[in-house]
Amino acid sequence: MTDPDVSIIIPHRNQVRQLQSCLGRLIELGYDCHDIIVVDNGSTDSLDFISDYPVQLLHADKTASPYIAxxxxxxxxxxxxIALLDVNALVEPGWMESALELLNPDTILGGLPHRPDPRSLDAYQRFDYLYAVIDPEEDHPIAALPATNLFFYKSLWTAIGPFREVRSLGDIEWTKRANESGYQLLVDPDVQFKYPFKSGKAFTKKYRRLGGGKAENRSVPAPFWYVFKNLLPPSPHFVRRMHHKNIREKMGLSLIQVIALCYWVKLNYGIGATRYWILKTAPSHDG
Incomplete structure (x- = not known):
């Protein structure tokens, strides 16, 4: 039996099919006994269907940012x-029960995506899984967590302050801020969900957006050096770490593919950051 005093919060923007699947899965597993809050972030698609689901619908239309939502x-x-859940995440049985067993007021707890079958993925998707998913087998402490699937007490959010209202990486900035303030970050492999990994143009777009997020969150102290170093080939350490995980997870990428995709991620981080700085410094034509 799970604690009834939980709010599941799902930001949404023009992903109706994914939202219906996400809500359907929560209801199928009985999690509609909790408060489910969908926060729409300026969708142009119709949300008339939402009345068919036992959820509360809020609107955050100020600007496109899942962190505002x-x-x-x-x-x-x-x-x-609080349970934060991305709209395209499908939770697995025991998702919340496992989280609540470990959660306490001084902890932020993340889940792990279900390991996908590499036979159903292309090279981009396999690498996105390897790079984007936190590796619980790495021996260094977790410094930040994505908001794809997070559990924490509202009192912690109140103490740390809200997410920065940015387009990308506001979750990394917020959880890092919490960690630096003494709160513990944990990942539990039993808090599991299915998640789609990016392919082709979506892969490229994702990492350019994240590069822009690094600039927007001011996590890049020297813009010129950041762009320059991302033009350089990937470091042996980066390649080795990704290839070791590739072998352990049996994703089936060749070493050449791992090197190429490490480089492609770096280049797109640099391009995304450059775009952000150009747009930020461009003169306004308003008025």
Whole structure:
């Protein structure tokens, strides 16, 4: 039996099919006994179907940012425990029960995506899985967590402050801020969900967006050096870490593919950051 004092918060923007699947899965597993809050972030698609689901619908239309939506959802609830869930995540049985066994007021807990079958993925998707998913077997402490699937107490969010209202990487900045303030970051492999990994143009777009997020969150102290170093080939350490994980996870990428995709990620981080700085410094034509 899970604690009823939980709010599941799902930011959404023009992903109707994914939202229907996400909500259907939560209901199928009985999690509709909790508060489910969908925060729409300026969709142009119709949301008339939402009345068919036992959820609360909020609107965060100020600007396109999932962190604005998450802040609004968290602020709107009086429940003690927050579960953040991406719209394209499909939770597995025992998802919440496993999380609540480990969660305490001083902890932020993340889940892990279900290991996909590499036979159903192309090289981009396999590498996206290897690079994007936290590796619980690495021996260094976790310094930040993505908001794809997070559990924490609302009191922690109040103490740390809200997410920065940015387009990308606001979750990394927020969890890093929490960690630096003494809160513990954990990942539990039993808090599991299915998640789609990016292919082709979507892969490239993702890593350019994340490069822009690094610039937007001011995590790049020297812009010129950041761009320059991302033009350089990937370091042996980066390649070795990805290839070791590739072998362990049996993703089937060749060493040449791993090297090429490590380089492609770096280049797109640099391109994304450069785009952000160009747009930020461009003169405004308003008025």
């Amino acid at each position: 998450r802040n609004l959802g968290i602020d709107s609830t009086e429940n003690n425990i």
